[in-house]
Amino acid sequence: VNRFEANLRIPGPTSLPDVVREAGARQMVNHRGPEFAVLQNSIVARLKTFYRTENDILIVTAAGTGGLESAIVSFLSPGDKVLAVSIGAFGDRFAKIATAYGADVTKVAFDWGKAADVARVREALLAGGPWKAVLMTQNETSTAVTNPIAALAAVATQVAPDALILADAISGLGAVPFETDAWGLDVVVSGSQKAWMVAPGLSFVSVSPRAWEAAATAKMPKFYFDLAAHKTSAEAGQTPWTPAVAVMFQLDAALKLMEQEGLEDIWKRHAAVGAAVRAGLTTLGFKLLADPAFASDTVTGAWIPDDLDWKTFNGKLRKYGLAVAGGQGALKGKIFRIGHLGHVTVPNILNAIAVLELALLEMGRPVTPGAAVAAAQVAALESMGAAVAEGIAR
Ligand SMILES: *Cc1c(COP(=O)(O)O)cnc(C)c1O
Secondary structure (H helix, E strand, O other): OOOOOOEEOOOOOOOOOHHHHHHOOOOOOOOOOHHHHHHHHHHHHHHHHHHOOOOEEEEEEOOHHHHHHHHHHHHOOOOOEEEEEEOOHHHHHHHHHHHHOOOEEEEEEOOOOOOOOHHHHHHHHHHOOOOOEEEEEOEEOOOOEEOOHHHHHHHHHHHOOOOEEEEEOOOOOOOOOOOOOOOOOOEEEEEOOOOOOOOOOEEEEEEOHHHHHHHOOOOOOOOOOOHHHHHHHHHOOOOOOOOOHHHHHHHHHHHHHHHHHOHHHHHHHHHHHHHHHHHHHHHOOOOEOOOHHHEOOOEEEEEOOOOOOHHHHHHHHHHOOEEOEEOOHHHOOOEEEEEOOOOOOHHHHHHHHHHHHHHHHHOOOOOOOOHHHHHHHHHHHHHOOOOOOOOOOO
16 A cells, blocks of 8 residues: 555545544444444435435435446336436446346447437437436546436436436435436445545435325335335334444544535535536547536546557656546546535645656656646636636647
């Protein structure tokens, strides 16, 4: 382990604020006792404000993928027709889970780096059915693209009003604008280790009344991930299985920080860091993967130039304490990704851009010292609405 590796800029697990780390060190409580009930009820009520929902929210002890699996098995039956909208590795994963449990999945896939095209999703909906569910990804972490999920949900509601909308919001919810109820999303999954600034181990799943109706007749095999069992337990202030209590302590502390900052300011901060990363990388000469119109404010992907030796470059980043992520699936070895969600500030990002610049300079690449940092500063300030004086190079 590199003891200087302090700037963890991967799209989850994200770095933890000190108070969150300390909260995880608390003594255990009886998970069948009153302290736990108070903790869980409080967390759920507060998560609802971030989800912008009045639906139930269940806390499942699992990685985000477990939350996605709970959404599939709790509301669907083998043979159900499911339309899976995929723009990358995580959209593919959601579709694979549904297929593994016997759903009749039709995938409508888009080129990696692009958002889902609403007109094509409409055509796909019209071409098949009757649909039991539509799967969609809010923020595709593998390609650094944010989908127009409000428009996608609207077209699903219009063309297939009986279909449940199941959304993977794991890497965007809690960081960028999101509206569970206003967008008509039946089931929304998130995960503790992304925007929530908490260790991995918890997945959150919101469930609409319509989805609970579907649960009553859903026949997919299930046990651990049965959300109806979670609901019954939650009503008694418990969880069906032993929960990750330490991670819930952390979540309680993280939600306090998020409440102090306020949802809108959290969104603004992510918009500013997203703009800063994109400006910095572009000035360094990297080509970005995402369609600029749908670039994510929580993660950015850049192509690795053919003439840049990735191993050497990444070794230098690590030496200077910066951890970035590689590509997934078909993009492995072709791109790198910078995570900028959760516990991240504009100064953190200026540091990351400065380190990238330093490593490129050290490798003899023709970059102008300071130029990328300057571009990132200006982009962040403009995103935050500050007037940067005319005539400043950008
Ligand atoms: C991280 C992530 C997941 C998977 O979460 P795990 O905790 O690794 O299982 C799923 N979808 C998206 C969009 C993600 O970013």
